[in-house]
Amino acid sequence: MRVMIVGGGGREHALAWKLSTSPDTSDIVFVPGNGGMAGMGECIKADIGDPEAVAALAREREIDLTVVGPEAPLVAGLVDVFTAKGLRVFGPSHEAALVEGSKSFAKRLMEDYGVPTAVASVFNSYEPAKAHIEQRSAPMVVKADGLAAGKGVVVAKDTEAALAALDDCMVKGVFGDAGSTVLVEDFIEGPEVSILSLSDGSAVAHMVPSQDHKRALDGDEGPNTGGMGAYSPVPLLDPDTESYIHDAVMKRTVQALSDEGITYRGVLYGGLMLTAEGPMVLEFNVRFGDPETQAVLPRMKSDLVSALQATIDGTVADLTMEWSSDYCVCVVVASGGYPGEYQTGIPISGLKAASSDSNVRIFHAGTAVEDGKVVTSGGRVLNVVGLGSDFAQARGVAYEAVERISFEGMHYRTDIGHRAMT
Ligand code: GLY
Numbered sequence: 001m002r003v004m005i006v007g008g009g010g011r012e013h014a015l016a017w018k019l020s021t022s023p024d025t026s027d028i029v030f031v032p033g034n035g036g037m038a039g040m041g042e043c044i045k046a047d048i049g050d051p052e053a054v055a056a057l058a059r060e061r062e063i064d065l066t067v068v069g070p071e072a073p074l075v076a077g078l079v080d081v082f083t084a085k086g087l088r089v090f091g092p093s094h095e096a097a098l099v100e101g102s103k104s105f106a107k108r109l110m111e112d113y114g115v116p117t118a119v120a121s122v123f124n125s126y127e128p129a130k131a132h133i134e135q136r137s138a139p140m141v142v143k144a145d146g147l148a149a150g151k152g153v154v155v156a157k158d159t160e161a162a163l164a165a166l167d168d169c170m171v172k173g174v175f176g177d178a179g180s181t182v183l184v185e186d187f188i189e190g191p192e193v194s195i196l197s198l199s200d201g202s203a204v205a206h207m208v209p210s211q212d213h214k215r216a217l218d219g220d221e222g223p224n225t226g227g228m229g230a231y232s233p234v235p236l237l238d239p240d241t242e243s244y245i246h247d248a249v250m251k252r253t254v255q256a257l258s259d260e261g262i263t264y265r266g267v268l269y270g271g272l273m274l275t276a277e278g279p280m281v282l283e284f285n286v287r288f289g290d291p292e293t294q295a296v297l298p299r300m301k302s303d304l305v306s307a308l309q310a311t312i313d314g315t316v317a318d319l320t321m322e323w324s325s326d327y328c329v330c331v332v333v334a335s336g337g338y339p340g341e342y343q344t345g346i347p348i349s350g351l352k353a354a355s356s357d358s359n360v361r362i363f364h365a366g367t368a369v370e371d372g373k374v375v376t377s378g379g380r381v382l383n384v385v386g387l388g389s390d391f392a393q394a395r396g397v398a399y400e401a402v403e404r405i406s407f408e409g410m411h412y413r414t415d416i417g418h419r420a421m422t
Contacts, residue, residue: 001025075100192274193272
């Protein structure tokens with residue numbers, strides 16, 4: 001089977017690695033891929049936001065299964081275009097992808113169907129939103145409705161910060177159309193957990209939980225990032241709470257969509273906060289988490305191709321996924337300056353030495369190959385993953401590998417998984 005992977009980050013490299021271990025996979029083609037995927041198959045430069053162009057590539061390269069990594073092509077309707085052309089693809093349709101593409105749609109759905117989430121008010125114009133912010137107490141959370149490349153959510157400690165976030169959305173137009181509707185949400189507190197569930201629109205099968213670390217610096221300090229590391233399992237998530245999330249959040253949301261005439265086919269990512277009042281949904285994503293996927297897939301013993309096929313074929317009710325009892329820790333190695341400005345094109349050394357341990361996997365995120373050498377090409381550069389029979393071992397394996405890698409300006413957090421250890 002010829003597989004095409006859309007996207008070029010660490011999540012897509014992890015998907016490629018796992019899919020390549022399937023007896024059903026013969027070749028993998030990447031659009032656009034990165035320096036790590038370049039050694040695994042053809043990497044093709046194309047605009048992944050243009051569903052027609054990607055479908056034309058799938059047809060030309062005789063692809064049997066396309067797997068979409070990032071959310072933007074899904075919200076743009078890539079799956080609808082593929083389906084209309086009879087091309088096999090893993091991921092939700094445009095309509096189903098709105099649980100990530102429109103936070104007001106997701107909030108309304110959760111409210112109507114009793115999925116636990118923070119209370120929010122939705123505004124389509126500036127003055128009522130401003131008046132609401134001024135009369136309520138801080139802290140509060142201001143969210144742009146649409147996709148904003150992970151930058152549209154502000155936890156405002158005071159009214160001034162909330163008004164500034166509203167200005168960015170509705171006056172300055174920093175997020176374009178994505179900010180023309182805004183949610184003002186109650187601030188909630190607690191540790192976060194990520195759940196990835198496969199659904200065919202009716203049955204739902206859950207992957208093992210994981211937790212990511214969004215802040216740039218040790219101790220969960222510093223600016224927010226796309227994720228500086230992740231680990232799985234999550235010891236603070238007890239089995240009862242996990243099964244409550246499976247039923248009251250993941251299954252209920254798929255059922256709610258179905259009741260509204262929308263079939264959710266793909267992976268549904270629930271980003272939850274474990275509050276004193278119980279788990280609450282922070283957000284849904286319509287694709288695999290990044291870097292959570294890099295900490296989850298190395299624990300998957302069963303075949304990923306079969307699991308993805310089951311979501312397309314409507315056989316998730318018969319799907320069983322098996323997981324190793326290993327612990328997995330993924331450390332993100334980033335460019336100097338990230339999540340602010342950073343340089344690219346910097347040579348990376350030590351990759352071979354770092355991957356010599358069979359308990360290490362290195363997934364490339366922002367790398368390219370130039371003149372035969374692997375160089376940096378993004379903010380998050382590498383995902384270094386360690387496996388072990390307990391957290392201490394998995395962390396030790398991951399950090400030993402990280403220390404063998406070097407490039408000018410590289411930085412990483414030294415405390416990934418610290419919450420699991422304490
Ligand atoms: N780790 C957060 C995300 O994938 O959106």
